[in-house]
Amino acid sequence: MRAIVRTADADRSASTDLVVVRADEVAALATACAGAPEATESELRTHDAITSRIHSASPSLPSRFGQLFTDEDALARALKEREESLRKGLDSVGARVELSATLHWRSARASAGTAPASGTEYLEARAARERERQRAEQIVTRLVEQLPIERAFARHRSCPRDGVAAIVALLVTRDEVETMRTHIQSFGERSSEVTAAVHGPLPPYSFAS
Amino acid sequence: MSQPELAIELEEVRAELARVSALLPERIEIDPDDVERGLAGLVLGVVELLRQVLERQAVRRMERGTLSDEEIERVGLALMRLEQKVRELAGHFGLDEEDLRIRLGAA
Numbered sequence: 001m002r003a004i005v006r007t008a009d010a011d012r013s014a015s016t017d018l019v020v021v022r023a024d025e026v027a028a029l030a031t032a033c034a035g036a037p038e039a040t041e042s043e044l045r046t047h048d049a050i051t052s053r054i055h056s057a058s059p060s061l062p063s064r065f066g067q068l069f070t071d072e073d074a075l076a077r078a079l080k081e082r083e084e085s086l087r088k089g090l091d092s093v094g095a096r097v098e099l100s101a102t103l104h105w106r107s108a109r110a111s112a113g114t115a116p117a118s119g120t121e122y123l124e125a126r127a128a129r130e131r132e133r134q135r136a137e138q139i140v141t142r143l144v145e146q147l148p149i150e151r152a153f154a155r156h157r158s159c160p161r162d163g164v165a166a167i168v169a170l171l172v173t174r175d176e177v178e179t180m181r182t183h184i185q186s187f188g189e190r191s192s193e194v195t196a197a198v199h200g201p202l203p204p205y206s207f208a209s
Numbered sequence: 210m211s212q213p214e215l216a217i218e219l220e221e222v223r224a225e226l227a228r229v230s231a232l233l234p235e236r237i238e239i240d241p242d243d244v245e246r247g248l249a250g251l252v253l254g255v256v257e258l259l260r261q262v263l264e265r266q267a268v269r270r271m272e273r274g275t276l277s278d279e280e281i282e283r284v285g286l287a288l289m290r291l292e293q294k295v296r297e298l299a300g301h302f303g304l305d306e307e308d309l310r311i312r313l314g315a316a
Contacts, residue, residue: 119285120278126288127268 001030001063001075002050003203004086006094009058018050021072023079026086029054030075036068048202055203059094061086062203093208096171097201101184103139103165103194133158136165139194143168143187147180155206165194169206177201214275222266249302254309257295264288 005013010027014020021028031050037043044065051062069075079086116122136158144154153171160167172180181198188196267284270276276284299309 116285116289119282119287119289121285122289123267123271123281123285126264127272130265130268 001028001067001069002047003029003054003063004061004079004090004208005029005054005058006087006090009060013054013057013060015053019072021075021079023076023083026079026083026090028075028079030069030072033068037066039065051203051205055097059090060203061089061094061208062205063208064205089208093171093204096173096204096207097177098204098206099170099172099177099180099184099198099200100202100206101143101168101170102197102199103136103143103168103188104163104197105165105194106192129159132165135193139191140166140168143184143196146187147183148176149180153207171204171207172201174201218266218270221269222262246302246304249298250304250308253295253299253302253304256291257309260288260291260295 002018003013004026007022007025007027010020010022010029014029017031018029019032021030047065051060054060055062069078116125140156140158147154147170149170149172154168156166156168158166170180177200184196184198188194267276267288271281295309296306299305
């Protein structure tokens with residue numbers, strides 16, 4: 001599946017390569033495929049290009065890569081079952097876009113690449129990671145407090161990988177994109193702990209479910 | 210461990226469980242065509258979630274100084290081996306860390 005749109009928008013958002021499955025108020029746009037696609041860079045880029053194209057044509061809820069249904073009937077049943085929550089999601093999220101801010105540590109701790117040699121070493125490494133996570137949480141709180149945005153419109157993951165303090169997803173209107181980008185970049189420039197890289201605008205992946 | 214210390218420990222575990230339970234999804238989706246893998250992901254996700262709760266508790270106790278060196282080594286070793294086993298079993302079913310997290314929310 002690629003995205004959910006309002007039924008009234010389905011024809012405008014669809015293209016010849018997409019299958020449209022309709023419920024009363026919402027419709028799913030999907031691509032027919034023989035099996036589960038591999039999560040290769042090329043496939044991921046293709047998925048993003050399709051969801052972006054749909055989202056620029058009309059309000060939508062983009063699907064995460066790899067959501068599979070055995071056939072159109074199975075998709076129609078799933079759509080019907082979740083129609084009310086999908087409709088509400090489209091109303092609250094569908095017309096907005098997502099900005100993604102990646103906060104990199106300025107000085108990252110040594111990678112925990114080598115396996116701990118003892119139970120003590122293991123627990124001490126976890127303690128260090130927990131302290132880092134708490135620092136990351138404080139930084140995200142400070143960032144979100146400084147942005148002209150409601151807290152409900154920000155989601156984040158702390159320490160998703162080595163060197164990254166957090167990835168923060170922000171749900172904004174298209175008019176707010178540049179202002180928000182400037183605020184985030186300014187935060188990164190002023191911070192002694194992290195730098196900030198902003199990606200997007202993207203379809204609202206982090207807020208679609 | 211004294212009674213007040215035990216009460217604090219229990220309260221912390223309760224709070225941690227309340228925190229992670231708030232992250233659980235309302236629905237658990239298991240693909241009917243892949244029940245074995247779905248069930249494995251669900252069970253391993255629960256085990257991993259509980260392991261993380263215990264790990265945080267152990268870290269807190271270590272930093273508070275309420276564990277002896279011997280206890281730190283023993284608890285650390287148990288958690289490390291449990292983590293290895295969860296990963297090994299997850300690999301057997303073709304699941305990665307992300308799969309376990311998707312089913313149970315980011316704890």
